Amino acid sequence: MAFEIDEQRFSNTMEEQASIGGTDNGGLHRLALSDADKDVRDWFLDAMEAEGLDVRIDEMGNMFGRRSGTDPTAAPVLLGSHLDSQPYGGIYDGALGVVAALELVRSLNDEEIETTRPIEIVNWTNEEGSRFQPAMQGSGVWAGELDLETEYAKTDDTGTTVEEELERIGYKGPEPAEPPEEYDSSLELHIEQGPKLDDTGKDVGVVSGIVGLSWGAVTFEGEAEHTGTTPMQGRQDSLVAAADLITAVRRLPSRLGDRTVGSVGHVDVAPNSINIVPETTTVTWGIRDPNDSTVERGREQVIAEAEAAANREGVEFEWEDRARSSSIRFPDRPVQAIRDASNSLGYDAMDVFSGAVHDAAHVAKVCDTAMVFAVSEDGKSHTEDEFTSWEDCYSAANTLANAGLTLAE
Ligand code: HGY
Ligand code: MN
Ligand code: MN
Numbered sequence: 001m002a003f004e005i006d007e008q009r010f011s012n013t014m015e016e017q018a019s020i021g022g023t024d025n026g027g028l029h030r031l032a033l034s035d036a037d038k039d040v041r042d043w044f045l046d047a048m049e050a051e052g053l054d055v056r057i058d059e060m061g062n063m064f065g066r067r068s069g070t071d072p073t074a075a076p077v078l079l080g081s082h083l084d085s086q087p088y089g090g091i092y093d094g095a096l097g098v099v100a101a102l103e104l105v106r107s108l109n110d111e112e113i114e115t116t117r118p119i120e121i122v123n124w125t126n127e128e129g130s131r132f133q134p135a136m137q138g139s140g141v142w143a144g145e146l147d148l149e150t151e152y153a154k155t156d157d158t159g160t161t162v163e164e165e166l167e168r169i170g171y172k173g174p175e176p177a178e179p180p181e182e183y184d185s186s187l188e189l190h191i192e193q194g195p196k197l198d199d200t201g202k203d204v205g206v207v208s209g210i211v212g213l214s215w216g217a218v219t220f221e222g223e224a225e226h227t228g229t230t231p232m233q234g235r236q237d238s239l240v241a242a243a244d245l246i247t248a249v250r251r252l253p254s255r256l257g258d259r260t261v262g263s264v265g266h267v268d269v270a271p272n273s274i275n276i277v278p279e280t281t282t283v284t285w286g287i288r289d290p291n292d293s294t295v296e297r298g299r300e301q302v303i304a305e306a307e308a309a310a311n312r313e314g315v316e317f318e319w320e321d322r323a324r325s326s327s328i329r330f331p332d333r334p335v336q337a338i339r340d341a342s343n344s345l346g347y348d349a350m351d352v353f354s355g356a357v358h359d360a361a362h363v364a365k366v367c368d369t370a371m372v373f374a375v376s377e378d379g380k381s382h383t384e385d386e387f388t389s390w391e392d393c394y395s396a397a398n399t400l401a402n403a404g405l406t407l408a409e
Contacts, residue, residue: 013102020040037083066120077115090381090385092393124359133215206342210328212290237313240313261288288355291327344402347395
């Protein structure tokens with residue numbers, strides 16, 4: 001008989017978290033380590049303590065709450081996702097996975113159901129990588145893929161460091177940002193953020209793997225001059241070079257692979273005045289593909305295109321890497337637990353390969369990991385009109401709950 005979480009409380013909890021850093025358009029403005037992130041962390045901490053979980057906060061601000069199992073020596077099962085959001089993101093991205101994990105614990109406590117293995121729920125720091133790069137920063141340090149001191153020194157556009165912000169919001173925890181012991185397995189529930197499940201009318205996605213990704217920044221250095229009096233010949237306009245690179249990155253994927261994607265999402269221009277030739281322009285770019293060697297070729301071609309654009313405009317350029325995560329295929333055991341769970345609940349599931357990256361990509365380096373996807377209406381995400389019907393949220397959360405129980409037995 002499949003286990004069902006408490007639907008009403010689950011939806012109430014989703015609405016509660018959505019109000020913390022909520023925007024007027026029904027989205028979230030909850031950037032990593034911002035005041036809104038602090039507020040939702042405080043809320044999550046209270047919720048974990050109210051369930052009697054053994055709470056730990058590590059040096060990267062990753063938040064864990066452990067529910068004991070009957071066998072204290074058994075390796076735990078880890079369930080969770082992230083509570084930080086894009087600048088104007090949706091209320092489901094990340095939060096659905098954290099709230100579903102919390103609701104499983106709450107439902108198990110209500111029903112006084114014991115599991116052999118401890119179940120641990122988690123909120124990972126800075127999954128989005130919007131304010132501070134890279135994405136999946138907290139889980140990356142925890143999994144040993146990123147160096148703590150290097151990530152502490154990362155800055156946002158104002159020059160504020162990760163470490164300063166963790167201290168300011170009170171979430172620079174005492175625990176080492178690393179697994180305290182061996183973990184049996186881990187599951188993450190997340191919205192698909194793409195159209196496949198919606199287009200095919202499926203209930204849930206069984207995630208087979210995640211793409212590889214490379215992010216970088218290119219800065220062009222030209223010459224600030226009066227736009228009215230400076231002859232066109234010989235101008236050194238950094239924004240023109242950046243514009244060349246932006247269109248080059250847009251065209252690159254068609255030359256790389258049929259599943260390659262690429263874009264420039266962030267531009268900084270200085271002095272950014274209508275009548276000054278732009279002196280300095282920085283763009284951040286991203287390339288993704290299921291095949292790591294294609295991602296690497298894409299990264300090399302972006303740098304080559306940047307050099308060509310700089311030479312055409314007669315400006316200097318420099319580049320830096322901002323993020324790199326390799327593609328991953330999830331192992332059968334946790335994937336099968338998800339498949340069996342969705343079948344036991346009578347849901348119509350399909351396999352999906354994720355074009356979005358997730359903390360599970362790092363956690364998979366530590367233990368057997370897999371993901372459940374909830375339907376994203378029209379595939380939209382990272383916008384305030386990101387939407388998942390309540391029924392689809394509930395199906396995915398129940399699937400996570402039953403797969404988690406299978407692994408924790
Ligand atoms: O960029 C990503 O794929 C994730 O949504 N942060
Ligand atoms: Mn996410
Ligand atoms: Mn996201």
